[in-house]
Amino acid sequence: MNTNLEQYPIELPFPDLSAWKQGNCGVDYVYQFKSGHPGKHAMIMSLIHGNEISGALVVDKLLRDKFKPERGTLTLGFANVAAYEAFSPDAPDATRFLDEDMNRVWSEEALDGSRDSLELRRARALRPVVDQVDLLLDLHSMHESDPAIMMGGYLKKGEDLARQVGVPEYIVMDKGHKAGKRLRDYGDFGNPQSRKAAILFESGQHFEKQAYPAALDVAARFLMVAGIADRKTVEHYLLPTAPQQQKLVDITEAVTIKTDNFRFSDNFKGMQLIGKAGTIIAYDGDEEIKTPYDNCILVQPSMRHARKGNTAVRLGKLVE
Ligand SMILES: [Zn+2]
Structure with a gap:
């Protein structure tokens, strides 16, 4: 939590x-x-x-x-x-x-x-x-x-x-x-x-x-x-570090909070990659929120601002 x-x-x-x-x-x-x-x-x-x-x-x-x-x-x-x-x-x-x-x-x-x-x-x-x-x-x-x-x-x-x-x-x-x-x-x-x-x-x-x-x-x-x-x-x-190979992430959907009882299933970090489709990332009331596809990226999970009506996290696909 x-x-x-x-x-x-x-x-x-x-x-x-x-x-x-x-x-x-x-x-x-x-x-x-x-x-x-x-x-x-x-x-x-x-x-x-x-x-x-x-x-x-x-x-x-x-x-x-x-x-x-x-x-x-x-x-x-x-x-x-x-x-x-x-x-x-x-x-x-x-x-x-x-x-x-x-x-x-x-x-x-x-x-x-x-x-x-x-x-x-x-x-x-x-x-x-x-x-x-x-x-x-x-x-x-x-x-x-x-x-x-x-x-x-x-x-x-x-x-x-x-x-x-x-x-x-x-x-x-x-x-x-x-x-x-x-x-x-x-x-x-x-x-x-x-x-x-x-x-x-x-x-x-x-x-x-x-x-x-x-x-x-x-x-x-x-x-x-x-x-x-x-x-x-x-x-x-400029920073001394050389630019890295960039990764492109396409946002496919946003998870909007529907209840007053929303909680993430783990302490997620932004840009964290969830390998398996169907992984539970959060609960909204009784509803399980699962990743819709393999290699799903969590974009700006709102760990401290998860309130009803807000966007909890946006889900993105890594573009190869
Ligand atoms: Zn801003």
């Missing part, structure tokens, strides 16, 4: 973002740098979820280093700063957002509609910036201390971009969430006819030390792939 119910220690510093409030392109907490040379427009977004510090540390670092593109345009953003500033170590997961999940509001219907929330207002302010971007890296982190993953969406171009970046080991392909559209899937990022592409990086547990260097490494590789920077310019941001 679950043994890791205690909170994770907070090993990362929370940077003071107040100096970045004004931005330089008319939107708070957004900076845009034009190289003056032809090239792509790349964006690194952080803090779509308010307690996901590693991304904020990356954007803060690039700004403090006065990093500038060699080709094309680079945009750097902090998304949900209001939630970030409301963080309290007593409730570290409470400030993922304030009114609603900012990674479920990126459909045209929601953005153009009349519904109001703090996150929708911020998404509407960011939208004209995001609309200009060719390639987007959206930096996130996870509830659990699981291996880092790159979310490539559901189109080949997302997979291609994730493979070009070359890390981490796991690329996870999925169609997003029923509850609403992610930034990664917004507009032309989700249009197979368009060459615009986006990837979402989950760098590890929100507060663990290694989540920051992992995110900085991915950001540097993304800047090289986008043609924004040469290797020598970003070399000092």
Whole structure:
């Protein structure tokens, strides 16, 4: 049964973002740098979820280093700063957002509609910036201390971009969430006819030390792939480890919790492979939840947040 119910220690510093409030392109907490040379427009977004510090540390670092593109345009953003500033170590997961999940509001219907929330207002302010971007890296982190993953969406171009970046080991392909559209899937990022592409990086547990260097490494590789920077310019941001052979995982289904009595059958880790089809991985009330096929991968099992109506785990197939 679950043994890791205690909170994770907070090993990362929370940077003071107040100096970045004004931005330089008319939107708070957004900076845009034009190289003056032809090239792509790349964006690194952080803090779509308010307690996901590693991304904020990356954007803060690039700004403090006065990093500038060699080709094309680079945009750097902090998304949900209001939630970030409301963080309290007593409730570290409470400030993922304030009114609603900012990674479920990126459909045209929601953005153009009349519904109001703090996150929708911020998404509407960011939208004209995001609309200009060719390639987007959206930096996130996870509830659990699981291996880092790159979310490539559901189109080949997302997979291609994730493979070009070359890390981490796991690329996870999925169609997003029923509850609403992610930034990664917004507009032309989700249009197979368009060459615009986006990837979402989950760098590890929100507060663990290694989540920051992992995110900085991915950001540097993304800047090289986008043609924004040469290797020598970003070399000092890279991890010393050579990229591994990447594995592609296709999400086939999500296990949604139906009762107040859901429990996993073991203390599972993210990306754990269950060899045999029919293995019981959880109980939901009286129902046994079994793996539907051989070599089933458990993607982000929610060991500490298993509540009715939530997704307990997503199941993925290793693509050979
Ligand atoms: Zn997130």
